[in-house]
Amino acid sequence: MSRYTGFVWVRPDSRYVVTCFPGCSPVAGYSGVVNVTHTTLTIDSVGMADAGTWSIMDATTVGAVPVQSCQLTVANLPQCNISSDADLATLQPNTTLTLTVDIRGYYCSRGASVGLTTGNVTEMLIDHNASDTSDVVTSRTFSVTPVRLGDVTVSFTCDVRRWDLNCDGVDNLVGACSPRLSSGCVERDSFFVVSDQRCAIGFSFSSVMSDQRADKPFV
Structure with a gap:
């Protein structure tokens, strides 16, 4: 100086x-x-x-x-809540699901964006300049496929800094197993092993034939 x-x-x-x-x-x-x-x-x-x-x-x-x-650069991290229009305990393949994200009190003196991640898919919910503290309620509708299963998270980005938010409400999507399949059922000489009725890995099961493991898609 x-x-x-x-x-x-x-x-x-x-x-x-x-x-x-x-x-x-x-x-x-x-x-x-x-x-x-x-x-x-x-x-x-x-x-x-x-x-x-x-x-x-x-x-x-x-x-x-x-x-x-x-x-x-000044930022205020928002509070958030994620809600669903369906019973998440009984999700079936290709169910149409709507998630609503309520985002409260966010601010960024430069460019602000909010992203929603469901499983392996991330979508932009907000992308604009927040010149004042803002509240937004927005929804996304999609078909429940294996790539959508897993953690449900919301991220907030201000300029080049990113935060993963701790939202209330929905935090995971898990596919329900079909009632037609249970441990020990036989289909086309294949023995289906169902270890978890929640099927957290997606709509697929482990099929054991001739001591070899293979993925068998949900039908």
Whole structure:
């Protein structure tokens, strides 16, 4: 910081917050320190007004122009709830299912996006600039296939930072086994082994024939 004998930290909305001349004088919510190599600004509680480009301005020159110093991105992680229009304990192959995601209180000073992942499939729910704290309720309808089975998660991305959210409600999709198949049933000389009636691995079973294992699709 040797280029200035005194300077002011300027907030993105042009408010002067901390003056260092030579020591730094704090104001409500902001404080700073300075040495021969750099200055550090501390924000006690980051808010939306702090988002954007911070500048430093020479405090010893009349009419000095602020010089851009750093970019601050501000995010508020949302709360979320996932609900379903069907009984998830009895999902059958190719059932049409609608999941509704209620997202509350999200904010990002740059680009915000929210993604829904069901099994191995990820879909974008929101992708826009959230200029204020926002609430959104959105739904996705799809056919229940093996690639959709597994964990149900929601992610929130602000600029380049991503968070996996801990949502209430639905958190897993598991296919129900067909009542036609049970341990010991025989079909076409094949012995079906059903180890878990929830069939968490999808709509397929292990078929044992001549000491060889093979995947047999659900029919």
